[in-house]
Amino acid sequence: MTATSQTDKRSLIELRGVTKVYGAGHAATHALRGIDLDIGEGDLVAVMGPSGSGKSTCLNILGCLDTPTAGTYTFQGVEVGQLDRDQRARLRRHYLGFVFQGYNLLSRTSAIENVELPLVYRGVPARTRRAHARRALEAVGLQGREKHAPNELSGGEQQRVAIARAIVTGPAVLMADEPTGNLDTARSHEIMQLLVELNRREGITIVMVTHEPDMAAYAKRIVHFVDGLVESDKRNGSHI
Amino acid sequence: MLWDTIFLALREIRRNVIRSFLTILGIVIGVASVITMVTLGGGATVQVTNQIASLGSNLLMVTPGKRMGPGQSSASAPFRAKDVEAIARDIRSVAAVAPASTKPVTAIVGNENWSTTVTGTDNQYMKVRMWPVQTGREFSDSELRAGAAVCIIGDTVRQKLFGGLEPLGNRIRLGKLSFQVIGLLEAKGQSSMGTDQDDLVLLPLRTFQRRISGNQDISLIQVSIRDGESTEKAQRDIERLMRERRHIAPNADDDFSVMDMKEITKMLTATTQVLTGLLGAVAAVSLLVGGIGIMNIMLVSVTERTREIGTRLAIGALEREVLMQFLVEAVVLSSSGGLFGILLGLAACLGLKNALKVPFVLNPGIVVVAFLFSAAVGVVFGYFPALKAARLDPIEALRHE
Ligand SMILES: Nc1ncnc2c1ncn2[C@@H]1O[C@H](COP(=O)(O)OP(=O)(O)OP(=O)(O)O)[C@@H](O)[C@H]1O
Numbered sequence: 001m002t003a004t005s006q007t008d009k010r011s012l013i014e015l016r017g018v019t020k021v022y023g024a025g026h027a028a029t030h031a032l033r034g035i036d037l038d039i040g041e042g043d044l045v046a047v048m049g050p051s052g053s054g055k056s057t058c059l060n061i062l063g064c065l066d067t068p069t070a071g072t073y074t075f076q077g078v079e080v081g082q083l084d085r086d087q088r089a090r091l092r093r094h095y096l097g098f099v100f101q102g103y104n105l106l107s108r109t110s111a112i113e114n115v116e117l118p119l120v121y122r123g124v125p126a127r128t129r130r131a132h133a134r135r136a137l138e139a140v141g142l143q144g145r146e147k148h149a150p151n152e153l154s155g156g157e158q159q160r161v162a163i164a165r166a167i168v169t170g171p172a173v174l175m176a177d178e179p180t181g182n183l184d185t186a187r188s189h190e191i192m193q194l195l196v197e198l199n200r201r202e203g204i205t206i207v208m209v210t211h212e213p214d215m216a217a218y219a220k221r222i223v224h225f226v227d228g229l230v231e232s233d234k235r236n237g238s239h240i
Numbered sequence: 241m242l243w244d245t246i247f248l249a250l251r252e253i254r255r256n257v258i259r260s261f262l263t264i265l266g267i268v269i270g271v272a273s274v275i276t277m278v279t280l281g282g283g284a285t286v287q288v289t290n291q292i293a294s295l296g297s298n299l300l301m302v303t304p305g306k307r308m309g310p311g312q313s314s315a316s317a318p319f320r321a322k323d324v325e326a327i328a329r330d331i332r333s334v335a336a337v338a339p340a341s342t343k344p345v346t347a348i349v350g351n352e353n354w355s356t357t358v359t360g361t362d363n364q365y366m367k368v369r370m371w372p373v374q375t376g377r378e379f380s381d382s383e384l385r386a387g388a389a390v391c392i393i394g395d396t397v398r399q400k401l402f403g404g405l406e407p408l409g410n411r412i413r414l415g416k417l418s419f420q421v422i423g424l425l426e427a428k429g430q431s432s433m434g435t436d437q438d439d440l441v442l443l444p445l446r447t448f449q450r451r452i453s454g455n456q457d458i459s460l461i462q463v464s465i466r467d468g469e470s471t472e473k474a475q476r477d478i479e480r481l482m483r484e485r486r487h488i489a490p491n492a493d494d495d496f497s498v499m500d501m502k503e504i505t506k507m508l509t510a511t512t513q514v515l516t517g518l519l520g521a522v523a524a525v526s527l528l529v530g531g532i533g534i535m536n537i538m539l540v541s542v543t544e545r546t547r548e549i550g551t552r553l554a555i556g557a558l559e560r561e562v563l564m565q566f567l568v569e570a571v572v573l574s575s576s577g578g579l580f581g582i583l584l585g586l587a588a589c590l591g592l593k594n595a596l597k598v599p600f601v602l603n604p605g606i607v608v609v610a611f612l613f614s615a616a617v618g619v620v621f622g623y624f625p626a627l628k629a630a631r632l633d634p635i636e637a638l639r640h641e
């Protein structure tokens with residue numbers, strides 16, 4: 001199978017020859033060596049691969065958090081490289097949700113305020129904001145923890161706050177970097193079911209990085225990274 | 241969006257209580273100290289000017305020695321009683337002329353003793369200083385002529401030596417000799433320079449010269465000019481007369497000086513202004529230290545704040561929204577610190593006003609300067625690190641260490 005393996009739906013995301021080089025000269029690290037990837041609307045993609053193979057780097061580029069060294073990224077037919085900073089910020093604000101590998105919650109800020117934050121930037125009125133944030137926290141099983149600051153939450157709970165923050169806006173695409181990395185098996189399955197639900201019910205396109213085949217099994221499609229390249233890209237037969 | 245930004249900024253301030261408090265504290269202390277120092281210094285200057293003005297604008301002071309600058313003079317021949325007579329006789333516009341020679345002494349009554357200053361003069365002294373005898377009487381002509389052992393005392397000397405007892409008619413010992421108290425001067429209070437004006441003993445000039453100093457010197461001649469006459473002209477006339485009497489060659493400088501109150505005021509205010517300047521400098525240093533404190537706090541939190549900015553950018557904040565939030569935060573913190581500082585400084589001035597006995601003279605300029613400086617420090621150090629961070633790609637800001 002090749003990178004052009006596709007759903008029949010039209011392409012939402014297109015990467016063409018994307019490379020990412022950190023540093024320069026002898027010290028340069030080639031994190032991505034030329035990625036071609038198409039992701040259709042409504043897809044649920046699991047990205048797998050050994051540590052250091054460039055999964056996070058690729059996801060950051062998809063999330064418009066980082067810019068590729070070379071190659072093009074097209075989102076809904078728009079070439080992201082041509083957009084200015086504000087336009088890219090608006091793209092993140094209105095279309096993308098991102099769950100970081102390291103959570104990146106605001107410290108000394110309650111769970112609910114963290115989850116509300118993307119809505120603040122969308123200009124949602126306070127009351128609606130609260131209600132949405134509460135619902136998102138419930139969806140990840142954190143009801144009753146709204147007032148806790150990150151340092152009062154376990155690693156798994158922080159991860160779930162990060163997920164709630166990414167889904168609260170109902171984004172077109174959700175990128176999640178190892179969203180179950182810190183969760184026990186039962187909780188991991190719950191989160192995966194939640195993602196599948198979001199994908200199925202609300203048509204949210206999901207790209208997630210995971211190390212666990214059990215979690216990847218929930219995906220419709222599994223992309224394998226090795227050494228900065230796509231090594232395999234398969235529809236998932238066992239997809240539920 | 242502006243409201244949301246302000247809301248975010250205020251939430252950030254409340255969330256980081258300690259950091260906000262320390263930032264404000266630096267500004268409060270700096271602004272308060274500058275305002276206190278400068279206001280008190282300004283008060284002292286005004287007080288000096290007022291008190292000199294209360295001496296009357298028609299007073300001239302003639303002292304031996306070249307004028308060299310504020311408070312300085314070179315040694316040169318003192319005056320004699322004849323000089324005083326010559327001024328009184330030859331200068332038409334003179335109302336009164338008083339000689340004065342002073343010496344520090346210890347005054348003793350019974351078991352009480354008190355260090356004070358004794359001045360040899362005559363009744364003209366009370367006239368030029370517009371300082372009447374409250375009880376008792378002035379010197380009589382015969383006492384002045386004969387150099388009698390009598391004295392007139394100031395209120396402080398009365399308090400220290402006689403307490404509640406009646407001084408008039410009693411005797412005070414100055415050095416080896418004793419003098420009968422014949423008069424008590426009206427109480428005047430502190431002078432501009434903080435000295436107690438009532439702390440003095442007056443003797444007839446001749447008595448002073450014979451029994452205390454042992455010479456004929458006169459170190460100060462005070463001249464009051466009649467109302468309606470020009471002090472400038474009198475000043476020039478006295479200068480001409482004294483040059484003649486002291487045989488000064490036409491091209492040589494005066495070896496004495498005649499100063500009017502304006503000049504004396506200038507001299508003394510120059511001194512207090514130097515003092516104010518010094519206090520201001522000390523205060524400015526504390527403002528600077530406050531500023532460095534703020535800078536420190538802000539820089540320490542840069543890593544955390546850079547990551548915070550990265551997070552905000554990643555979830556869809558625009559660069560200018562992030563910057564606006566940080567700007568609002570910095571402005572709110574520094575201006576509230578500045579306001580507290582102004583209030584604290586003014587409160588300190590009002591408190592110290594009574595303790596230091598200086599009037600409260602507000603200098604609005606310094607209030608504005610201190611406030612603007614502190615605001616600038618807060619804004620610069622609160623805002624510029626944010627400016628740097630907000631220009632990064634979100635992921636770079638998030639990786640900041
Ligand atoms: N900021 C950076 N500077 C230099 N090298 C980097 C940087 N970020 C990542 N790399 C390098 O790029 C390569 C890919 O990193 P990346 O984080 O994408 O890996 P990953 O597949 O997500 O690994 P993991 O499964 O451990 O999260 C690694 O070799 C890493 O060392």
Ligand SMILES: [Mg+2]
Binds near residue numbers: 056057
């Ligand atoms: Mg990774």
